[in-house]
Amino acid sequence: MTGREIPKIGKTVPRQDALSKVTGQEKYAVDYYARDFLWAGVKRAGVPHGLVKKIETEKAQALPGVIKVLTYKDVPGTNRQGVVRKDQPVLVKEKVRHCGDPIALVLAQDIETLRRALDLVTLCYEPLPAVLDPEEALKESAPIVQEENPQGNILLKGNLETGNVDLAFKECDAIVEASFKFPHQEHAYLETEGGYAILKEDGILEMTVSTQTPFRDRSEVAEALGWDQEKIRIIVPYCGGAFGGKDGVSVQTLLGLAAIQCPNRPVKMWWDREESFLASSKRHPCRLHYRLGAKFDGTFHALAASIYYDTGPYDHLGGVVMALGLEHAGGPYQIPNVRLQAWSVYTNNPIGGAFRGFGVPQVTAAMEQMVDMVAEKINLSPLEIRLRNRVKKGGKNSLGMNLTGSVGLEECLIKVREHPFWTEKEKWKSLAGPFRKRGVGVASVMQGMGYGPIVPDYGNAKIELTEEGRFRIYSGVVDMGQGNATTCLQIAGHILNQDSSHLELVLPDTARTLPSGSASASRTTYTFGNALIEASQKLKHRLLERAAGLFMAEEMEEIELRPGRIKHVPTGKEIFLPDLAKILDESETVATHTFQAPVAKEFPTEDQALKLHGIPHTIFSYGAHLACVEVDELTGEVEVKRYLAVSDCGKVINPQILEQQIQGGIAQGLGYALYEDFIVQGGKAQTRNLSTYIVPTSLDVPDLESIPVEIGEPSGPFGLKGAGEIAMDGPLPAIANAIADACGIRIFRSPMTPQRVFKALKEKEEGNS
């Protein structure tokens, strides 16, 4: 936020972080090179499953310039980390469970020595048969990944059922069935995991890291390392991208361990791209088997789905991701008879974790293709069938839950239906050149917001009038690029009638800001924004009251808060905020507020584990996406020519930031649909860098049209709902449906590469001849 204007809600204010970022002044966690710092690095297993026999560190230890080589023996605490279940070691003791498992931590004077020392650490192990396929993993005979888990390789399973599904399928006029398979997706944030830590003389373990979850990390580090939580401080600068991949511990426990072994020495760790690919969590690969039945009039009558999420060897967030997928598996439709089953399964593949959409992109990709397939069977337009079955406010969703939050899906679908991309599609399609086919596809999307019914979902805002007469906002939630820091300033500035020169921001820091949960789950601005509105109003009220006393005003209306000062309108007298701050007690210059997000009052299940893992949500954002694609019949190459996303994310506070979220989400979804394939063979990653893992470039993403329908959500800050994830859900199914419209083929998996498309085209041709 720049300039002298008072920020308005609903108007674009340029991001306050843009200036420092675009001039290279902004310091990210990886940008610190303290004097005399040490490099820390990790030796990784390189095998997917095996029993540790010995970890040989002597040679590395003997290398000049090596300060320490640490193994599990050196971890003072539980050596366990994890968000829900603590089933992941900081450093491996008995068993390796995936190739990226950390075996030893090396501290060295410089990075070359570190690299050489890491090469000298060797792991002697006895190989174990690896669990590589989530459906195979469920068989009796499968080797076990987590011995302590009472359910074998099942981390979590869930079942949601309404109506009478078996009978209902018999009553359907059209039934479609299909299986889908989606691979790992790598976040590929541009800033890989990193930061630095130091154990200070006063016993405080301080670290500056790139994370979405400073407060949760703090307790994880404390437990794993046996360090007093009160003596850990985590500071989080702006992150260079995260998208869910920094939801949870990456370098934190390792850096902490390194630092406590070398008191008073700053220690830096920065994973290179290959290590980031190897060790970080990814979007869960997913297998889905769907069956959808409808009546002749187009109403959905029955749905059955079995869904397998491959969560890798650790819980991380695998149970919660699966639960959110399960909850969204029926899409934003009213369906009277539904049976949904999902499993989150332990394997020896890379770790599955949070990634924008959180289990929802996979189920949306399947369900939205099913919708098109059934529409084709009963000869109904893809938009009409969606309009016919859409959820409505006050109505029920596919889980039989009454929707109490705002629902703008109908408005979104209608906007798509009125858009020239839709109304003029036949003409556009007819203009494809020789050996090229064009098609238009749509998809509905929805994304629940927040943590669900059990885990407390709260924001704690704090705002302070400083001695300089500025308002300082203590942001409890990380800004990893979404722009919520700017939105905070916009909200506070609007309420307090201050321009940016009178506003300042403290980024998340466990020693200064208040815990407000994770920067995830499309909750950040909703939850923290609500808290900040109240805190700002409290402070405003207090200041005006004090000023009214000073001015001996008769009515509160006579007093106005202006930029940098308070004015008594009838007399024209003013008091400047620094002067007011001086006469106030500290307790008066600070206001805080806790906002707790509303939770659902009814439950689609009595399964306590599912509730704990977040089912159900009560507020959802919605949207309708449309993709126009062109397929090259000679190569199978698919080009997205135009893209439209109509989104119901409530009222818009900052249109530019909303567009950023929608456009960025679409680009990642487009990569997921067409290019991104994190290939794992025998538990080993084959895509090790950005030359083999293909993310969209500026040539692959067309101009994207984003239209908000601004239906206010009464519980949201100024009517807003979450917007961070939803755009990720649409591109894969919309593009798949567009390819089907163009060529009459379906790939049933992603990415839809030229090879796969070409093969499907060939098979279709052979089938026809």
Added chain:
Amino acid sequence: MKISFILNGKKIEIDAPPDRRVVDLLREDLNLTGTKEGCGEGECGACTILVNGESRLSCLMLAPQLEGQKVTTIEGLASAEKLHPIQQAFVEFGAVQCGFCSPGMVLASTNLLQKNPNPSRAEIREGISGNFCRCTGYQKIVDAVEAAARKMKI
């Protein structure tokens, strides 16, 4: 070995081993951390700098290659009190999200507009295609470069 070159308008001399990567030299030895590293393999463009006005990947360059050259990093693009029009446009048009690609993007765009002051949107997309951005979907970056080009002509 001693290496002397012009860095952001100032002549400097620095001692560095001959195999020192330029990105490390800038970030670690000269504290110019505006130059980012996203891959270290020439794939992402985050480490872009200008050498004699041409965009170069500093993760693929070694210190001796700077000898006698004119180097501009993101810190040296703006003048003391004024942003470069491309930087200004990036701020205004919302081309910055996490911002980790921004220094490289801005420098690549500077080089692009120097070569082609009047690019079409497709030419802009072509010109920045070596710079990877995971956040924006590129549209607002293209908008910003387009606007900057217009402004720089006046």
